[in-house]
Amino acid sequence: MWIGVVTPMPQLVTAGLVEGVVGRATEADLLDVELFNVRDHATDRYGSIDDRPFGGAPGMLMMAEPLAMCTDEALRKSPVANPVTVYLSPQGEKLTQGLVGELAEVEAMILISGRYEGVDERYIQEYVDREISVGDYVLSGGELPALILIDAVGRLIEGTLGNEKSAKDDSFGDNLLEGPQFTRPREWRGKTVPSVLTSGDHAEIAGWRHEQALLRTWQRRPDLLTDRRFNSAERAWLERHVNKTR
Numbered sequence: 001m002w003i004g005v006v007t008p009m010p011q012l013v014t015a016g017l018v019e020g021v022v023g024r025a026t027e028a029d030l031l032d033v034e035l036f037n038v039r040d041h042a043t044d045r046y047g048s049i050d051d052r053p054f055g056g057a058p059g060m061l062m063m064a065e066p067l068a069m070c071t072d073e074a075l076r077k078s079p080v081a082n083p084v085t086v087y088l089s090p091q092g093e094k095l096t097q098g099l100v101g102e103l104a105e106v107e108a109m110i111l112i113s114g115r116y117e118g119v120d121e122r123y124i125q126e127y128v129d130r131e132i133s134v135g136d137y138v139l140s141g142g143e144l145p146a147l148i149l150i151d152a153v154g155r156l157i158e159g160t161l162g163n164e165k166s167a168k169d170d171s172f173g174d175n176l177l178e179g180p181q182f183t184r185p186r187e188w189r190g191k192t193v194p195s196v197l198t199s200g201d202h203a204e205i206a207g208w209r210h211e212q213a214l215l216r217t218w219q220r221r222p223d224l225l226t227d228r229r230f231n232s233a234e235r236a237w238l239e240r241h242v243n244k245t246r
């Protein structure tokens with residue numbers, strides 16, 4: 001997969017590309033991330049990429065032309081003719097694991113990292129395919145959200161993780177949170193690992209993990225269960241545990 005990042009602060013993105021999952025993916029040529037500096041396309045002698053908004057609103061906006069020229073450069077470098085162009089914005093659709101999975105299927109995308117109070121709306125209308133938000137809060141720019149999206153997508157690229165099953169078992173993989181996990185030693189400060197996990201019965205372990213995922217999701221993120229179609233075993237098990245806590 002090829003990802004172009006359009007940003008006025010490429011150094012913030014560079015720092016997050018050399019370690020962990022993303023670093024391994026780029027080293028293995030599974031992921032190619034290319035940075036494009038908006039400041040290289042300033043149109044005046046001062047290197048300006050922002051200006052005051054019309055109407056007297058506070059703050060500064062990124063101007064359309066430097067962004068457009070930088071995006072055009074990224075489009076020329078893209079290995080496919082029509083990469084998905086994403087603007088990281090608090091006004092966008094919320095990033096979910098389902099959306100991450102959808103984006104992991106594309107061959108190329110361009111991520112637009114804004115700064116200041118945002119960008120000129122005309123640029124969005126002209127270039128942006130989707131606006132995506134990483135949460136209901138405001139950051140200083142789109143570089144950290146871009147890294148979050150790159151990391152989330154990178155995990156799903158085949159060959160990135162040592163164990164491909166890890167990505168499938170992650171929280172939100174089945175619209176459920178991951179249940180509790182344990183490692184050695186078996187006993188720590190008087191607390192022991194659930195006996196089912198050391199039983200060697202793989203079917204029983206799988207069933208326990210699924211039940212724990214259901215329970216944890218109900219306890220912490222019941223909104224994720226709103227549209228879930230429960231099978232009869234899930235419904236009966238969850239109802240027993242819900243009734244116990246009432």
